[in-house]
Amino acid sequence: IQLTQSPSSLSASVGDRVTITCRASQGVSTYFAWYQQKPGKAPQLLIYAASTLQSGVPSRFSGSGSGTDFTLTISSLQPEDFATYYCQQLGSYPRTFGQGTKVDIK
Amino acid sequence: QVQLQESGPRLVKPSETLSLTCTVSGCSITSYYWSWIRQSPGKGLEWIAYIYHSGNTDHNPSLKSRVTISLDTSKNQFSLRLNSVTAADTAVYYCVRHQSNDRGSYDYWGQGTLVTVSS
Numbered sequence: 001i002q003l004t005q006s007p008s009s010l011s012a013s014v015g016d017r018v019t020i021t022c023r024a025s026q027g028v029s030t031y032f033a034w035y036q037q038k039p040g041k042a043p044q045l046l047i048y049a050a051s052t053l054q055s056g057v058p059s060r061f062s063g064s065g066s067g068t069d070f071t072l073t074i075s076s077l078q079p080e081d082f083a084t085y086y087c088q089q090l091g092s093y094p095r096t097f098g099q100g101t102k103v104d105i106k
Numbered sequence: 107q108v109q110l111q112e113s114g115p116r117l118v119k120p121s122e123t124l125s126l127t128c129t130v131s132g133c134s135i136t137s138y139y140w141s142w143i144r145q146s147p148g149k150g151l152e153w154i155a156y157i158y159h160s161g162n163t164d165h166n167p168s169l170k171s172r173v174t175i176s177l178d179t180s181k182n183q184f185s186l187r188l189n190s191v192t193a194a195d196t197a198v199y200y201c202v203r204h205q206s207n208d209r210g211s212y213d214y215w216g217q218g219t220l221v222t223v224s225s
Contacts, residue, residue: 033211042200042215043151054213086151090209094166095141097151 001026001089005098011106018074020085020101027067028091034063034072035086037100043086047072077103108132110201110216118195118223124188128201128216135159135182139204141212142175142186146197154199156208157184191223 002025012018022032030050035043045054047063050070060075074081082105087098114126128140142154155165155175165173174187188195198218204210 031209035212042218043212044215045205045211045213048205048211048213054211088151088211090211093164094168095153097153099150 001028001092001096003087003089003096003098005087005101007101008099009102009104011104012077013106014077014079016077016106018077018081018103020072020087022065022070022072022087022098024068024070024089024091026092028089030066031089031091032063032065032070033088033090034061034070035088036081036083037086038083046085074103108203108214110203110214112199112201112216112219114219114221116219116221118191118221119225120192120223121190124186124191124195124221124223126186126199126201126219126221128184128186130182130184130203133203135177135184136179138206139208139210140177140184141202141204143200143202143212143215144197145200145218146194149197152197154186154188156204158208162208193223195221196223197221 005022032050034047037043051063062073084100084102109131111129118124136159139158141156157163157175177184200218201216202212203214205213
């Protein structure tokens with residue numbers, strides 16, 4: 001299953017609302033996750049089951065979608081949120097990831 | 107506190123075998139599913155293989171049959187072997203824990219280890 005993530009990069013300011021989308025080439029129900037990765041670090045789980053916030057993740061992060069279309073929203077961008085975000089489908093093997101969205105400072 | 111730590115050679119010669127071990131602390135390796143993921147500039151994040159203590163395994167078909175994944179319950183470790191490596195296998199390799207079953211997201215990651223394939 002191919003995942004098409006968009007945009008590939010974006011520039012935003014602190015306080016902005018940011019939306020990242022991911023489209024799957026086949027339906028994956030809600031077997032879907034979002035990760036955040038900072039330079040030199042391992043990815044960290046943000047959202048699982050398409051819309052469930054991982055423990056410890058700030059509530060400004062939210063996920064939605066099912067089937068083939070998914071969205072990650074950051075309601076009010078904070079300085080620590082500048083990073084690269086990846087989507088992942090867990091609906092079928094092989095598990096696949098999106099190509100990433102780099103969020104940097106405008 | 108759950109922790110995962112990758113270990114193994116950082117430099118592997120072309121055509122040889124890459125071997126990595128993930129040591130798990132803070133939880134029992136028999137209670138979860140486990141995977142290896144790699145990240146290279148050219149291909150982004152790539153799932154390699156998973157294992158469960160029951161013996162269930164699967165690997166990415168893109169790696170053909172070069173992959174072996176195994177688990178040592180006595181040491182709370184799992185391992186990856188990738189044979190016939192080429193420069194394309196140069197990447198940061200991560201071991202991860204699945205949150206629940208084999209469809210679980212990856213809630214714990216190792217810090218990652220850069221493996222370079224070069225003569």
